[in-house]
Structure formats: C-alpha cells, structure tokens
Amino acid sequence: EAGVAQSPRYKIIEKRQSVAFWCNPISGHATLYWYQQILGQGPKLLIQFQNNGVVDDSQLPKDRFSAERLKGVDSTLKIQPAKLEDSAVYLCASSLEGREVGTGELFFGEGSRLTVL
Amino acid sequence: GESVGLHLPTLSVQEGDNSIINCAYSNSASDYFIWYKQESGKGPQFIIDIRSNMDKRQGQRVTVLLNKTVKHLSLQIAATQPGDSAVYFCAEKAGTYKYIFGTGTRLKVLA
Numbered sequence: 001e002a003g004v005a006q007s008p009r010y011k012i013i014e015k016r017q018s019v020a021f022w023c024n025p026i027s028g029h030a031t032l033y034w035y036q037q038i039l040g041q042g043p044k045l046l047i048q049f050q051n052n053g054v055v056d057d058s059q060l061p062k063d064r065f066s067a068e069r070l071k072g073v074d075s076t077l078k079i080q081p082a083k084l085e086d087s088a089v090y091l092c093a094s095s096l097e098g099r100e101v102g103t104g105e106l107f108f109g110e111g112s113r114l115t116v117l
Numbered sequence: 118g119e120s121v122g123l124h125l126p127t128l129s130v131q132e133g134d135n136s137i138i139n140c141a142y143s144n145s146a147s148d149y150f151i152w153y154k155q156e157s158g159k160g161p162q163f164i165i166d167i168r169s170n171m172d173k174r175q176g177q178r179v180t181v182l183l184n185k186t187v188k189h190l191s192l193q194i195a196a197t198q199p200g201d202s203a204v205y206f207c208a209e210k211a212g213t214y215k216y217i218f219g220t221g222t223r224l225k226v227l228a
Contacts, residue, residue: 004160033216035218040220041221042206042219042220042221043161043206044218045215045216045217048214048215050214055213055214055215056214056215091160091161093160095214097214104151104210104214105151105163105166106151106153106163106208106216108161108162109160110158110159110160111159
C-alpha cells in the first residue's frame with residue numbers, strides 16, 4: 001500500500017516569496033491534516049479536512065497561509081508571503097477515522113522542509 | 118487550555134536496557150492517546166495507542182501505561198536497541214479527528 005506522498009521534499013526561498021506544498025494521502029482516507037513542525041518541537045496542527053471540507057483551521061495564519069482539498073483527495077498548502085519564522089517541516093497526514101474512538105491512527109508523509117532566508 | 122507535554126527532552130539509555138518515556142496531558146476528557154516515533158528526516162510513525170478505558174497496553178517490545186488520576190502516560194521500550202534512537206511523541210485526541218502532539222523526547226541509545 002502506498003503511503004502519504006509529499007512534494008517537494010526541500011524548498012529554500014527568500015522572505016516575502018511564495019511557496020506551495022502538495023500532498024497525496026493514502027487512498028480511501030477521508031481525513032487529511034497539515035502540521036507544521038519547527039525544529040526541536042512537536043508537530044502543530046495547521047488545518048484538517050474531512051473529505052473536501054475544513055474541520056478545523058483555527059491555528060492556520062490565514063493572512064499568509066491557505067490550503068485546499070478541492071476533490072477530497074490531494075491537498076495543497078500555500079504560504080504567501082513567507083516569513084523567516086515559517087522555516088519548518090510541513091507534514092501531511094491522513095487517517096481512516098472510524099466511528100469509534102481508538103481508530104484514529106495518523107499516517108504521515110516524510111514532510112516538506114522549508115527554509116526561508 | 119489543552120496541552121500535552123513531556124517531562125524530559127533527552128533520554129540516554131544503554132543498549133539492552135529498558136527505556137521509559139513520560140508524557141503529561143492536561144485534558145481530563147481526552148479518551149484516546151497515541152505514541153509516535155520520528156526518525157531523523159522522516160515523518161512520525163505510529164507505535165502504539167491506548168484508549169482511556171484501559172490502563173495498560175502491550176505491543177512488541179513496547180508497553181504504554183495510562184494513569185488517568187494524574188493524567189500521565191508512559192512508553193516503555195524493553196531491551197532498547199540502536200534502531201530505537203529517535204524522537205518520541207505522545208499525541209492526545211482533543212476533539213473529533215483532532216490530535217495534539219507534545220514537544221517530544223529524544224531517545225539516544227548508547228552502545
């Protein structure tokens with residue numbers, strides 16, 4: 001079974017430039033997450049989708065970050081304009097969330113490492 | 118507010134010894150917890166989970182203990198191996214489909 005695919009793996013940009021990350025979740029997984037992981041910290045949830053609808057984007061800096069999952073499968077996360085503090089690994093995860101608690105294992109991609117100079 | 122934290126940022130263990138990684142959570146209503154392992158340059162990988170109606174769950178070489186009274190989780194790794202070197206995170210289910218991760222503990226296995 002193919003895992004969660006992300007691209008690009010690495011991106012270096014200058015501040016105020018824009019960048020986009022792409023994620024293809026595991027086939028059949030309805031729930032998709034974008035997490036930001038700053039070096040030395042745990043992943044922080046940015047946004048989660050259930051199919052093509054947003055479930056929670058309360059921690060997404062909406063003045064510069066946007067995300068979409070138009071057909072309920074692939075997703076893109078965009079940052080425009082980027083700031084120095086956006087340097088981080090952006091992790092995409094998907095899950096086959098069951099009705100009962102205890103079936104919510106997240107499957108993560110390898111992440112996209114962003115460096116903002 | 119909701120938070121999940123870990124007591125120790127780095128844990129060094131001799132190869133072959135047992136490791137214990139701790140995690141505190143603050144939301145007493147949380148009913149599901151997951152431990153993840155993250156190796157350098159990779160995404161977190163599921164290790165083991167536990168529901169709040171359980172105190173203990175065992176996997177292959179790993180055991181998770183849940184103490185709801187003091188809102189504490191621990192991950193025990195038996196006979197720690199070099200391949201266990203990684204950062205370990207606990208994650209708390211904080212709402213429908215929502216998971217909050219702790220800061221992480223780096224486990225170093227000494228030869």
